[in-house]
Amino acid sequence: MSEQRVKISGVGGYLPARRVSNDELAQTLDTSDEWIVSHTGIRARHIMAADESGTDMAEQAARAALARAGVSPADLGLIVVATTTADYGGFPSNACLLQARLGAPAAAAFDLGAACTGFVYALEVARGLMLCGSGRPALVVGAEAMSRLVDWTDRNTCVLFGDGAGAAVLEVTTEPDRGILGSYLRADGTGSGFLWAGGGLRVPPPNPEPRQAHMQGRPVFNFAVKAMAEVVLHFLETLQIAPEEVRYVVPHQANIRILQAAQKRLPIAPDRFVVTIDEVANTSAASIPLALAELDRQGRLAPGDVVLTTGFGAGLTYGGNAIRW
Ligand SMILES: CC(C)(COP(=O)(O)OP(=O)(O)OC[C@H]1O[C@@H](n2cnc3c(N)ncnc32)[C@H](O)[C@@H]1OP(=O)(O)O)[C@@H](O)C(=O)NCCC(=O)NCCS
Numbered sequence: 001m002s003e004q005r006v007k008i009s010g011v012g013g014y015l016p017a018r019r020v021s022n023d024e025l026a027q028t029l030d031t032s033d034e035w036i037v038s039h040t041g042i043r044a045r046h047i048m049a050a051d052e053s054g055t056d057m058a059e060q061a062a063r064a065a066l067a068r069a070g071v072s073p074a075d076l077g078l079i080v081v082a083t084t085t086a087d088y089g090g091f092p093s094n095a096c097l098l099q100a101r102l103g104a105p106a107a108a109a110f111d112l113g114a115a116c117t118g119f120v121y122a123l124e125v126a127r128g129l130m131l132c133g134s135g136r137p138a139l140v141v142g143a144e145a146m147s148r149l150v151d152w153t154d155r156n157t158c159v160l161f162g163d164g165a166g167a168a169v170l171e172v173t174t175e176p177d178r179g180i181l182g183s184y185l186r187a188d189g190t191g192s193g194f195l196w197a198g199g200g201l202r203v204p205p206p207n208p209e210p211r212q213a214h215m216q217g218r219p220v221f222n223f224a225v226k227a228m229a230e231v232v233l234h235f236l237e238t239l240q241i242a243p244e245e246v247r248y249v250v251p252h253q254a255n256i257r258i259l260q261a262a263q264k265r266l267p268i269a270p271d272r273f274v275v276t277i278d279e280v281a282n283t284s285a286a287s288i289p290l291a292l293a294e295l296d297r298q299g300r301l302a303p304g305d306v307v308l309t310t311g312f313g314a315g316l317t318y319g320g321n322a323i324r325w
Contacts, residue, residue: 005179006127008323009137010071010169012064013293014057015046015162015280022159031155041256045162045281047147053087055097057165058143061289062102065139068296069169073102077136079109080126082118082285084197084314085145086111089211094143106136115195116252116313117185118142118285119166123309123321124183126170141167142285149197151212160254161213162281166289177304181322184234186227191316194219220316224258227318229265231310235322236267243267245306247325248295252311253277253287262310284313301325 021044022033036042048057058081066073079102081095095109108129114121119142126138143165150158173179199211228251235241246268251259253276263270276291283290288309295301303325310320 002174002176004131005173006130006170007173007175007179008168008325009171010065010067010069011167011289011293011296012061012068013164013166013290014060014064015164015290016048016052016057018047018049019044020047025159029155029158031159036159039257040160041277042159042281043278046164048145048163054083054085054143054145054165055087055094055101057163058094058098058141058167059101061143061165061167061293062098062139062141064293065167065169069137069171071137071169071171073104074106075137076104076107076139077134078126078129078138079104079107080122080138080140081111082114082122082140082142083111083144084113084115084118084284085149089199098141107139114313114317115315116254116282116284116287117311117315117317117319118313119288120183120309120311120319120321121185121317123168123180124185127180127183130170130172135172138170139167140170141165142287142289144284144286146282146284149211149213156217157213157215160282162283164280164283164286164290166286166293168289168292178324181239181324182235183319183321184231185319187315187317189315191219191223194223194316195314221255221258223316224254224312225261225265227312228252228258228262228310231318231320232266232268232308235308235320239322241306241322246272246308247305248272248274248307250274250288250291250307250309252313253280253291254282
């Protein structure tokens with residue numbers, strides 16, 4: 001019998017309608033288009049409307065991915081939403097809210113928190129559950145409301161982030177040479193202080209911390225370059241993939257200079273690295289599935305393509321997935 005694998009059968013993405021340029025930010029913040037572009041590669045980000053939520057964005061991306069895969073919500077056995085900006089501070093999870101919206105009564109539903117590496121982690125968690133579970137399709141979403149978490153007076157962080165959601169539908173397959181070939185999931189909790197968001201239950205009432213992101217940019221930058229390269233090298237070595245076989249590296253979109261520095265450490269040509277950061281900024285767990293959805297929308301993904309994802313984020317977490325599309 002052929003080996004069972006899990007393939008991605010559809011992807012979809014959603015960006016809020018409102019596009020905010022660097023110049024618009026510079027109207028209220030001591031920054032400039034020149035600084036942001038030269039230090040990050042970001043030209044614009046999309047920001048949710050006041051009446052929009054992370055679950056609203058997740059629903060749009062999920063519906064697009066389900067339609068692309070030709071899978072009905074009723075058939076789903078699992079919904080995992082990677083997010084660290086859920087609608088509710090505690091519970092219910094965005095995944096449960098999404099399950100109700102879609103009408104997926106057979107699906108287990110939970111959120112997964114691995115920050116910007118969340119989608120990479122969620123893909124592997126879903127794959128594992130599918131291969132030892134019911135065999136039903138799964139929905140994996142990365143959705144982040146970063147604009148609600150950043151301090152809009154802190155130029156060190158707020159210019160870097162944007163809102164959005166990306167989704168993938170996963171199905172079990174016995175097609176040879178297709179599906180997720182492997183994943184690599186890692187964390188280094190000793191770096192937890194470099195990137196964190198308050199507002200949890202660590203500090204008791206009556207003076208809880210504000211729910212805001214804090215970052216030390218330099219150490220995160222240095223960690224990210226090493227981590228993203230390590231992930232790709234791991235796949236080349238352990239899966240015996242030749243560099244020229246790699247059709248796309250889909251990195252977490254945090255900073256163009258991080259991508260370029262990681263690329264220089266790898267034997268893979270620069271044009272294989274997918275770059276979307278200029279228009280979307282850092283959308284955290286949504287960044288990799290949004291980039292996959294954009295590739296698909298442009299008709300650039302073909303069956304058999306080798307796609308390597310590689311990401312990093314708060315935790316610090318990092319990891320990637322090797323996929324034969
Ligand atoms: C944040 C980051 C863009 C800063 O770039 P950098 O090259 O390290 O910045 P530098 O240290 O050269 O410059 C910092 C200076 O720029 C200033 N600065 C920071 N943000 C600015 C902005 N938006 N506009 C203008 N100036 C800014 C700082 O105040 C500082 O000024 P000072 O030297 O007078 O104190 C970069 O470190 C980075 O991308 N780090 C990783 C962040 C990341 O990926 N986070 C998400 C992880 S998922």
